[in-house]
Structure formats: C-alpha cells, structure tokens
Amino acid sequence: MTTVSQSRARRRDRRVYLRSHPLLFGLLAATRGRPVRRLGRTLLVHGPQAYREALTRLPLDRTAAGTTGAAARSALGDGGAGGVLFDQEGAGHRADRRGLAGSLGGAGVEDLRSLWRPLLVRRLAPLERGGEVDLVDLARELSGSVVCALLGSGADPRAVAEAAARAAAASVRSHLPGPRRPRAEAAAARAADGLRLLLGPAGEALPAMVAVAAVNTTVAALPRAVAWCADAGLWEQAADEALRPVLADELLRVTAASPLLPRVAAADGAVGGCPVRGGDRLLLVARHAAGAHRRDPDARRPAGPAVDRLVFGAGPHACPGARLARAQLADVLGALAPYRPVVTRARVDRGAALPGWRVLTVRAGDRAARASEDGLFGSRA
Ligand code: HEM
Structure with missing residues (x-):
C-alpha cells in the first residue's frame, strides 16, 4: 500500500530523472506497459524476464557504438591486450573478474568496512550538534x-571522486545520439587521462574503470536512498539490525542507480518472446525490471533477491x-538512523552521468534532536 510519505519520497526522487532526462523518462514511462516494445531497430526492454534473458542468453556485441562497453573503451582505452570488463568476453573477462573477486568478496568488504565506519562517525558528527550534512559530499x-x-x-579520495565523476560525465556527453562530437570526445579523453594520472601507478585502464x-x-x-528513507519515514526499519540490510536492498531497488543499460545484439535471438536481429539496439530498463516504478520499498515486505538484484x-x-x-548503504543507514534525519535541501545534478543529486543535505529530525540534547543517544558512536 502506498502511504502519503512513500508518495512524497517517490515525488522527490522522480525529480532526478525529470530534471536531467525528461524526454527519455517520459518515453520509458509511456512504453512500460509491455515487457518489450520495438521502435524500429531499438527494443525497449522493461519486463524482468525479458531483461534477464537479454543479459544472460542473448549474444551481445560488447564493443558496438552506443553501448556501455564502447563508451568505457573509448574513454579509457582497451587496457593494452585486455579490456575494461564492460567490453570484454570469454576467458580474458573471467580472468579480470577473478582479479577483483578477492577485494570485493565477503572478506574484502569486511576490510573496507573498517575504513568507512570511522569516516561515517566523523562525517555525521555535525548532526549531533544540530548541524547539517551533505550526503553527496559524504558519498564522494x-x-x-x-x-x-x-x-x-x-x-586524495575527494580528488579521485571528482575526477571519476568528470570522466563519466564527459564520456556520456561524447556518446549522445546524433552526429559525432570531436570536441566532446577530446574532452572525454582529457577527463579520463586526468583520472588515470591522479591514480598514479594504479591508473591503468582497468583500475580506472573500477574507479568510474x-x-x-x-x-x-547513497543520497537518493537516504532521501527516500527520510521522506518515507523508514528510520524505524533502518534502526533495526535485522531489517536494515533488507531495507538497503529495497532502497537500492527503487532508486536503481544505473537505470538504463544500453546494449546491442550480436546475433539473432529473442527476448520476452520478441524476435531480435543481430545489430538491434536494446535499452534494458533496470528500473522497471526491478519494479522500482510500482512497488514501494518496505523491509517487512521486500521484493526479494531475484528482483532486487x-x-x-x-x-x-x-x-x-x-x-x-x-554493505555500504546498510552501514550509512545504521549510522544515520539514531538521528532520524530529515532532508533540508536537495538540488539535482543535471550534468552527472547517472541521475542523482548535486546537493542533498539532512539534519537530525526533531525527536532525535530533542533526545540528543537529553543525552539519550550518548552511546551512538
Ligand atoms: C548502487 C551501486 C551500484 C549499482 C546500481 C551498480 C550497477 C551495475 C550494473 C547494472 C552493471 C552492469 C551489469 C551487467 O551488464 O549485467 C555494473 C557493472 C559493473 N560494476 Fe557496478 N553498480 C554499483 C556499484 C559498484 C561498485 C561499488 C563497484 C566497484 C567497487 C562496481 C563495479 C562495477 C564493474 C567493474 C562493472 C563491470 C562488470 C563487468 O562488465 O564484468 N559497481 N554495475
């Protein structure tokens, strides 16, 4: 059931699409009634089953123009003989994935937790004193x-985050549909070089891709998920240790940070019962496949891993x-929950590669602020 507060959360979150890509958002919303819709040589894929089939069964051309793989490769190079994951296939791709598996697996994430937990305590301290925190700056x-x-x-971590944001935004601008844009392409190459230079010896194409x-x-x-949690009044769920990871999955589902995956079919096949020809363009709408548009986040009635993932x-x-x-979002929610924060300011980032906020500030909610003055949260840190 959609409550008033969930509607408020949804209304605010919708602004990140409407301010940055109103036409595309309108087109995707208008066509989502069917799992797959063909417009000329382009298929709009909305249904979960069709989306999964496109990513798991249909041969995809990972370097075709207009795909994530091509954009990544043209911005960062092909990493010498290998590639930058998005553009790779087969044994080379599997080997590079194995290289990442250690640091991004269970033990690797636990190690990283010990890095970000003190950072969260330090960055959220102003809430204790009635101050504000910008979640975008914190996420950077x-x-x-x-x-x-x-x-x-x-x-410097902030400089890396800014360079990675610049590289992605410049890459998106240089790959907009229409005639080639040599100046935008040169700007994208410069932005990618800036990131690689900054990363130093770690700045090969593949690590730079991971950074982006x-x-x-x-x-x-992160800021979109926190804003939704605050607007929808979900801090009780965030404060509950058992519900918190489920809530994090639900908020990642409804905010679908990478909402659209542009791909190209490498061979004939079918998705969602709709025939596909080699060379057809596929716009895979992760946001709709995950039911972000129709099912509100609720850790007590979650969509479940088959959908949220x-x-x-x-x-x-x-x-x-x-x-x-x-893990990161669950920890951010856990660190914020005692303050029951409310959103005080939100400004859309119209130039970013992904729909999101440029500024999203929060302060402790009234109840939490009063309790904090009374020392009720003394054990928080
Ligand atoms: C909310 C956070 C994130 C979302 C929604 C997200 C979403 C995605 C999606 C949709 C893909 C494409 C998958 C496909 O083609 O089937 C992808 C690929 C990728 N992501 Fe993420 N991602 C997130 C966070 C991260 C983080 C934190 C890292 C690194 C630490 C990362 C590294 C990558 C890499 C390297 C790939 C390319 C994988 C490949 O092509 O083999 N992502 N991500």
Missing part, C-alpha cells in the same frame, strides 16, 4: 576512499561491486 569522500584502498592508490563504476554509482545511489545486472557481467554497495 566515502567512494573515493574505498576506491583508493581497493586500488592501492595514495591519491564505483564512484558514480555510489554518489548517485536486477539493478546490478545479471549473468557473467553482473556488478562485482554489488556486495560492497549493499
């Missing part, structure tokens, strides 16, 4: 720190950072 520092630790880079993927999704996802893709290329992203 958090993701930059995680990336530097993952890649063994001694660079980690920073841009985290900076988009769709925001991380599916099959051999499914996001290797999913465990990290889920």
Whole structure:
C-alpha cells in the first residue's frame, strides 16, 4: 500500500530523472506497459524476464557504438591486450573478474568496512550538534576512499571522486545520439587521462574503470536512498539490525542507480518472446525490471533477491561491486538512523552521468534532536 510519505519520497526522487532526462523518462514511462516494445531497430526492454534473458542468453556485441562497453573503451582505452570488463568476453573477462573477486568478496568488504565506519562517525558528527550534512559530499569522500584502498592508490579520495565523476560525465556527453562530437570526445579523453594520472601507478585502464563504476554509482545511489528513507519515514526499519540490510536492498531497488543499460545484439535471438536481429539496439530498463516504478520499498515486505538484484545486472557481467554497495548503504543507514534525519535541501545534478543529486543535505529530525540534547543517544558512536 502506498502511504502519503512513500508518495512524497517517490515525488522527490522522480525529480532526478525529470530534471536531467525528461524526454527519455517520459518515453520509458509511456512504453512500460509491455515487457518489450520495438521502435524500429531499438527494443525497449522493461519486463524482468525479458531483461534477464537479454543479459544472460542473448549474444551481445560488447564493443558496438552506443553501448556501455564502447563508451568505457573509448574513454579509457582497451587496457593494452585486455579490456575494461564492460567490453570484454570469454576467458580474458573471467580472468579480470577473478582479479577483483578477492577485494570485493565477503572478506574484502569486511576490510573496507573498517575504513568507512570511522569516516561515517566523523562525517555525521555535525548532526549531533544540530548541524547539517551533505550526503553527496559524504558519498564522494566515502567512494573515493574505498576506491583508493581497493586500488592501492595514495591519491586524495575527494580528488579521485571528482575526477571519476568528470570522466563519466564527459564520456556520456561524447556518446549522445546524433552526429559525432570531436570536441566532446577530446574532452572525454582529457577527463579520463586526468583520472588515470591522479591514480598514479594504479591508473591503468582497468583500475580506472573500477574507479568510474564505483564512484558514480555510489554518489548517485547513497543520497537518493537516504532521501527516500527520510521522506518515507523508514528510520524505524533502518534502526533495526535485522531489517536494515533488507531495507538497503529495497532502497537500492527503487532508486536503481544505473537505470538504463544500453546494449546491442550480436546475433539473432529473442527476448520476452520478441524476435531480435543481430545489430538491434536494446535499452534494458533496470528500473522497471526491478519494479522500482510500482512497488514501494518496505523491509517487512521486500521484493526479494531475484528482483532486487536486477539493478546490478545479471549473468557473467553482473556488478562485482554489488556486495560492497549493499554493505555500504546498510552501514550509512545504521549510522544515520539514531538521528532520524530529515532532508533540508536537495538540488539535482543535471550534468552527472547517472541521475542523482548535486546537493542533498539532512539534519537530525526533531525527536532525535530533542533526545540528543537529553543525552539519550550518548552511546551512538
Ligand atoms: C548502487 C551501486 C551500484 C549499482 C546500481 C551498480 C550497477 C551495475 C550494473 C547494472 C552493471 C552492469 C551489469 C551487467 O551488464 O549485467 C555494473 C557493472 C559493473 N560494476 Fe557496478 N553498480 C554499483 C556499484 C559498484 C561498485 C561499488 C563497484 C566497484 C567497487 C562496481 C563495479 C562495477 C564493474 C567493474 C562493472 C563491470 C562488470 C563487468 O562488465 O564484468 N559497481 N554495475
């Protein structure tokens, strides 16, 4: 059941799409009634089953123009003989994924937790004194720190996060549909070089790709998820240790930080019963496949992993950072919950690669502020 507060949360969150890509958002909303809709040589894929089939059964051309793989490769290079994951296939892809599995697996994420937990305590301290915290700025520092630790880079975390955001935004601008844009392409190459230079010896194409993927999704996802939690009044669930990880999954599902996956079919096949020809363009709408548009987040009635994990893709290329992203959001929610924060200011980032906020400030809610003055949260840190 949609409550007034869930509607308020949904209304605010919708602004990140309407301010940055109103036409695309309108087109996708208008066509989502069917699992798959063909418009010329483009298929709009909305249904969960069709989305999964496209990512797991249909051969995809990972380097075709207009796909994530091509954009990643043209921005960062092909990493010498290998590639940058999104554009790879087969044994080379599997080997590079194995290289990441250690640092992004269960033990690796536990190690990273010990890095971000003190950072959260420090960055959220102003709430204690009635001050405000910008969750976008916090997410930048958090993701930059995680990336530097993952890649063994001694660079400044905020500078890395800013460079990764610039590289992704410039890459998106240089790949907009229509005629080639040589100046935008040159700007994208410069932005990618800036990131690689900053990362130092860790700045090969593949690690730089990991930095871009980690920073841009985290900076988009965390503030949107916190704003939804605050607007929908879900802090009780966030305060409950058992419900918190489920709530994190639910909030990642409804905010679908990477909402649209552009892909191209490499061969004939079918998705959701609809025939596909080699060379057809597929717009895979992760947001709709995960039911973000129709089912409110609720840790007591969750959609479940088969649905919520769709925001991380599916099959051999499914996001290797999913465990990290889920743990990170759960910890952010846990650290914020005692303050019952409310959103005080929100401004959309119209130039970012992914729909998100440029500024999203919160302060402790009235009840939490009063309790804090009375010392009721003294044991929080
Ligand atoms: C809310 C956070 C995140 C979301 C929603 C997200 C979503 C996605 C999606 C949809 C894909 C494409 C999957 C496919 O094609 O099937 C992907 C791939 C990828 N993600 Fe994430 N991601 C997130 C966080 C992260 C983080 C924190 C990292 C790194 C630490 C990361 C690293 C990657 C990499 C390297 C790939 C390419 C994998 C491949 O092609 O084999 N992501 N992600």
